[in-house]
Amino acid sequence: MTSSHDAPAPGPAASRPGDTGRPPARMAGHLRLPGALALAITIVVGSGALVSPGIAYHQAGPSALYAWLVAAAVTVPLLIVFARLGADLPGAGGVAGFVQAGFGRTWAAGVEVLLLGTFGLGIPAIALTGGFYVQQIPGLHAVPAWAAALALLALAGTSVAIGGSVSSRIQIALALVMTAGLTAAAVLGLSGGDPAGHLPPAELSELTVGVMALGAVFFAFTGWEMLSFTTEEYANPRRDFPRVVVISFLTVTTLYVLLAWAVQTQLSEDDPKAASAPIHAVVSAVAPGLAWVVSVLGVLIIAANLVGAVWAASRLVMSSAREGLLPRPLARLSTAQGTPPRHAVAACVVVFGAMVLATLSDTLSLSVLLTVAGQNFFLLYLFSAAAYGRLRTGARRAFGAGTAVVLGLLALTFDPLHLAYALALLLTGYLVARRRQAPTASVPA
Structure with a gap:
């Protein structure tokens, strides 16, 4: 992760591998508006759209629709923050990069560990959701969900590892199919x-009952913070990143409200299918003959979502390795088009696969993974708003600070154990960074 004052300006030299065949220092600036927009939609729309409508409906009944509307309203000021910070501070560090610019390296390290712990829950949950949808495809009912999840993770890792330019073309096609x-x-x-x-x-x-389901719903509005890790690869981040944020937000919000409303229209809140595959259950209730189409579509959506998620997570790992928080080899780029950090991609797939296998025990469930990850991502918006206020002046500083305070108050409604998990991750990264900086600070200039 590099701050805005020491990052090289985007340009031909920074956006393509060197002529010597050695790995470049920074990612290639290959993402333009169509590919970046497709990546945004496929990162945001995934297991949250496929599962969260049923989970929220089970928790809050018909009032769950309010949770979606409140989540969308809460997201607007957050996306203003992301749009401006992503345009002004493009880099693979994403949210951690924003925090580093505003509050320094030690707090950024805390956010990096929080992000790693959040990705470690959310991305395996996405893969498991895909595994459940694989089981709904005729002839594949006997395939274990965990095995299908591992296969989807492997496919996502392969897609990201072959290069950003190829992956973005795949995402464009998948984004069109999944949205339609x-x-x-x-x-x-x-x-x-x-x-x-x-x-x-x-x-x-x-409305109050609906707000209590905000934690389950908010996971569906996560993804823009993942998108912030890809801004180093934008050809023109200052122009295109705000556009991508606005267009993708309008698209996915409309889609979510329609899906949640359809779930409430067709299912009862205690229907067991609402908690695992609500969209499949909705179509089955209206047109049973088309249920298999939804299953295939669900797998495609999860596959696209996993590609975007592994893409973002690998960039975070690469950035953390650049800063010395993770082993340096994870920061190494390949010389392929798009210069993917293949070591980081492989590490992500292995860790996420291990978490999928951990769900075979009774200690973790898909609902817990989604809820905790969604709440942690909510906290990341809080940190971004605080960084925005720190880096701005006047009315914009007040806007950032006010947004952070409101988010902090909303976070108090989360499960105390979940908040303790997030705090433990944040403090771990902070203390590790402080400890590593201490010897350096004691050496005379």
Whole structure:
């Protein structure tokens, strides 16, 4: 991760491998608006869209629709922060890079460890969701979800390792298919029932019930913080990153509300299918003959989501290795087009695969993984807002500080054990960085 004052300016020399065949120092600037927008949609829309509508509905009943609307409203100021910071501070460090620019290396290290611990829960959850959808495909019911999840992780890692330019073209095609398919599923669910009769009552008490499901829902609005780790690869981050944030937010918010409304229209809140494959259950209720199409679409969505997630996670690992928090070999780039950090990609796939296997015990569940990861990502927005306020002046500083305070108050509604997990990760990184800096500080100039 590099701060804005020491990062080389984007340009031909920084965006392609050197002529000597040696690995370049920075990622290639190959992402333009279409590819960056496709990557944003496939990073954000994934297991959250496929599972969270059912989990929130189970927790809050019809009031769950309020959770989606509140999450979207809360996300707006956060995305303003991300759009500006991502444009001004492009780099593989993402959120940690923002914190480093605002509060220094020790706090950035804490955020890096928090991110690593969050990716370590969220990305395996995405893979497991894909495994459940694989089981819904005719003829594949006997395939263990964990085995399918490992296969999807391996495919995602391979796609990222072959190079960013190739991966972005794959993401464009997948983004078009998944957006069209999910929109069709939502419209089908709404047209096959009485959607107006399943709206939540317009009462403050119902709104409060919906807000209590914010932790489960917010995971579906995570992804832009992952996207921030790819800005080093933008050809023109200052121009394109804000555009990508705005367009992708409008697209996915509309899609989420339609899907959540369709789930509430077609399913009962205690339906067991609502907690594992709600979109599949919605289409099965209206058009049973098309259920297999939803299963295949679900697998494609998860595959696309995993490519984006592994892409972002590997950039975080690479950036942390550059800073010395992780082993230096993980920062090594290849000489392939897009200069992927293949060591970092491989490390991510191995760790995430191990977490998938850990869910075979009774100590972890898909719901827990999604909820904890979603709440941790929420805290990352808080840190970004604080960094924004620190780096700005006047009204923009007040905006950043105010946003951070509001997010802090909302975070108090999270499970105390989940908050303790996030705090332990943050302090671990902070203390490790402080300890490594101490000897250096004692050496006379």
